[in-house]
Amino acid sequence: MASVAPDKILEIKQIISNHLSQSDMNNAIRDILNDYAQRHPNSGPISRDALVRELKNRGIVDSMMQNIQFGAQQPSPRQRQSLPQQKSTVNMVDTDQLVSVPLEQVNFDSNRRHLYLQFLNGKAFTDYLNEPQSEGYPGYSSSSLASSFSISILFRNQRFRTRPFACAGEPYINQGFLLELHKDKQQGEFGAMADTQTLLSICDRVHIVLTRKDTLGEIHLVSSHFLEWRQVLCAPVNKTNRTLELNGIGAENKLPVGLINVCLQLIPPLQESVADDILAAQLDLEHTKSTERERLFLIYAKQWWKEFLEIREEHRTRLVKIFGQDENGVNHPVVSFVQPLRSGRLLDTPREAARFTSLIGYDRHSVVGNTDRTEMWTHTHAFLARNCGDCENHAVLLCSLLLGFGLDAYVCIGTKGKNQIHSWVVTIGAEDVFFWESLNGNRYQHTSIDPDDPPLDKLSLNNIHHPYRTIGCIFNDRSFYANIQPTCNVDTCVFRLTDQSKWKAMSADAIASINTPGLVLTAPIMPHLMANTLDPVALSNDLEKQMRALIIQHRKDLGYTTQFDDHLSYLLSPALSSYELERVTGLSVGNEEFQEAVRRAVPNGHAFKGFPIQFVHKNARKAFVFSLKNNLCEEIVCCHGDQIRLAVRVRVFTYPENAIATWMMFACRYKSVGSTK
Numbered sequence: 001m002a003s004v005a006p007d008k009i010l011e012i013k014q015i016i017s018n019h020l021s022q023s024d025m026n027n028a029i030r031d032i033l034n035d036y037a038q039r040h041p042n043s044g045p046i047s048r049d050a051l052v053r054e055l056k057n058r059g060i061v062d063s064m065m066q067n068i069q070f071g072a073q074q075p076s077p078r079q080r081q082s083l084p085q086q087k088s089t090v091n092m093v094d095t096d097q098l099v100s101v102p103l104e105q106v107n108f109d110s111n112r113r114h115l116y117l118q119f120l121n122g123k124a125f126t127d128y129l130n131e132p133q134s135e136g137y138p139g140y141s142s143s144s145l146a147s148s149f150s151i152s153i154l155f156r157n158q159r160f161r162t163r164p165f166a167c168a169g170e171p172y173i174n175q176g177f178l179l180e181l182h183k184d185k186q187q188g189e190f191g192a193m194a195d196t197q198t199l200l201s202i203c204d205r206v207h208i209v210l211t212r213k214d215t216l217g218e219i220h221l222v223s224s225h226f227l228e229w230r231q232v233l234c235a236p237v238n239k240t241n242r243t244l245e246l247n248g249i250g251a252e253n254k255l256p257v258g259l260i261n262v263c264l265q266l267i268p269p270l271q272e273s274v275a276d277d278i279l280a281a282q283l284d285l286e287h288t289k290s291t292e293r294e295r296l297f298l299i300y301a302k303q304w305w306k307e308f309l310e311i312r313e314e315h316r317t318r319l320v321k322i323f324g325q326d327e328n329g330v331n332h333p334v335v336s337f338v339q340p341l342r343s344g345r346l347l348d349t350p351r352e353a354a355r356f357t358s359l360i361g362y363d364r365h366s367v368v369g370n371t372d373r374t375e376m377w378t379h380t381h382a383f384l385a386r387n388c389g390d391c392e393n394h395a396v397l398l399c400s401l402l403l404g405f406g407l408d409a410y411v412c413i414g415t416k417g418k419n420q421i422h423s424w425v426v427t428i429g430a431e432d433v434f435f436w437e438s439l440n441g442n443r444y445q446h447t448s449i450d451p452d453d454p455p456l457d458k459l460s461l462n463n464i465h466h467p468y469r470t471i472g473c474i475f476n477d478r479s480f481y482a483n484i485q486p487t488c489n490v491d492t493c494v495f496r497l498t499d500q501s502k503w504k505a506m507s508a509d510a511i512a513s514i515n516t517p518g519l520v521l522t523a524p525i526m527p528h529l530m531a532n533t534l535d536p537v538a539l540s541n542d543l544e545k546q547m548r549a550l551i552i553q554h555r556k557d558l559g560y561t562t563q564f565d566d567h568l569s570y571l572l573s574p575a576l577s578s579y580e581l582e583r584v585t586g587l588s589v590g591n592e593e594f595q596e597a598v599r600r601a602v603p604n605g606h607a608f609k610g611f612p613i614q615f616v617h618k619n620a621r622k623a624f625v626f627s628l629k630n631n632l633c634e635e636i637v638c639c640h641g642d643q644i645r646l647a648v649r650v651r652v653f654t655y656p657e658n659a660i661a662t663w664m665m666f667a668c669r670y671k672s673v674g675s676t677k
Helices: 006-022 025-039 048-057 060-067 077-082 196-201 276-311 313-317 350-358 380-386 391-404 458-462 508-514 536-557 566-571 573-585 591-601 620-627 631-637
Strands: 092-094 114-123 148-155 158-161 172-180 206-213 219-227 239-247 256-267 323-325 331-333 409-416 420-428 433-436 443-446 468-475 480-483 503-505 606-615 645-655 659-671
Touching: 025 048, 025 536, 114 148, 148 172, 148 380, 158 172, 172 256, 196 276, 206 239, 206 380, 219 239, 219 256, 219 380, 276 313, 276 503, 276 508, 350 391, 350 573, 380 391, 391 409, 391 420, 420 468, 536 620, 536 631, 536 645, 536 659, 566 573, 566 591, 566 645, 566 659, 573 591, 573 606, 573 645, 573 659, 606 620, 606 631, 620 659, 631 659
Parallel strands: none
Antiparallel strands: 092 172, 114 172, 114 256, 148 158, 148 206, 206 219, 239 256, 323 331, 409 420, 409 468, 420 433, 433 443, 468 480, 480 503, 606 659, 645 659
């Protein structure tokens, strides 16, 4: 038997790992574990040999081996001719070698200029040398993958994401992308090929975001890197390999987390490479102009701030935020984070946009050794890549979407609750002012209270539903206003922005000088939204199957048997749809039909209990454990007595960026005699 080199064994293992992460093999393995548990209820955890035997018997191993290609098989000329032509020139190219794939294997429009960016492999990711394996499915041996890396890129409004690859000290990536390089983003299919002068003038950088998905499904932001790609113009035949040093984020932005080897190739190449001194002169000119604009704005901002403090001494304590620090420790004017964002056909209404934003995970940024809240104004691309962020990230995204829908929207910075610093959104109309909470999608109408009026009675106070206490400033992409009213209390705030006795505005020209695309090299870019790639029906079925298995196991541990009422489970669907519709529109519909259907399904002399709950993830065990913390849910799941029938229904609603609203309802019916717990 021929021996296999250790590096080849590692490559094969990582190819198999990558294949598992992008296929439905995990679901198949999970189904096997469920079936095995039901057929052998008293045998304990399944052994590795038994699991492999089951996989072979069901043909899963053979199927996996057929789908995985080892080595670098070159397609024949006839095979290449039979490949479908790509009408869109923006696509991802898979590679089977560590080195660059020959140009003949890549489909592209030869009349358009592209940058071919390949991520080859990684090195020196020392924090992940001993990355732990997943704990697997509850009660059984590990069946899930270890944690994985993923790379998201943004370039000139083109977004891509790699398939997950193994989280290791030297990860094997080997994935490539074609990026269109046309100067005019509006030229479309008929734009001319970019020449040397045009390519030199494209100052857009490639934003590379590295994320890590742990064994519990949580996504972490590892690094955010901006790649200057124009060195490829100086390379022989416009092709070069580079090693990118990726740094950490936040307080660790100066510490390296690892290296990634990439290959850059211009397709088709220029007839003559650009001289190094010409590129250096172009980069120096751009840097000088950009830095000068930032310097002039900083001088203006200091003078504006001085005038603001002279109005009233108390203004020193107001939350007026002119600059925000991104994940790389770079300061930007907060107005530059907001840009009008049109969602195409992915979102139809402003309220649906608010619902979508609220489904992105919330996580307060913290620093080791510091228990206080630390702000980090993450680039929206990194925020979407992680699918999680702080209130500032949510508010910026929601404000951008509402601006895209034509509303006069602003990000608000102030406090809520017990003087907790917070960001939300306000829309100002001809007659009404509304607050939008980006973390939960709620919308509140604001009615200003005259501070000279008599004190409010308790009934009037109860009519104030929003959680906000003070407001220091508001801003969008074109405007910045500081609150100079006698008090910064939200309830007495008047939103007549043209009233110079109530709001101090920044110069619109000064804002435009640093917030016009292309003028400041480091300015944040607002990416477009990407459609959801999840199958809501398959995901709902899978989660419901897992939830049933968890209920059966939990009740078995308590010594109870379990019987499900499939018809009653089905009848719970309209209620879940109604709950989600209410979150989007604010209207409750279909409740009468649901109650009538349940009444007809529950026999006489029986009682019905139901408990709905919603999550923004698809981790069944995590959802089950959290649900059991509610007394009503625990009472339903642990219900025992005469003629007990349980029901569970899961309904997943999908939104852009693979954001999901996972609704679950636990229910039971039982004869109304004796103990129910």
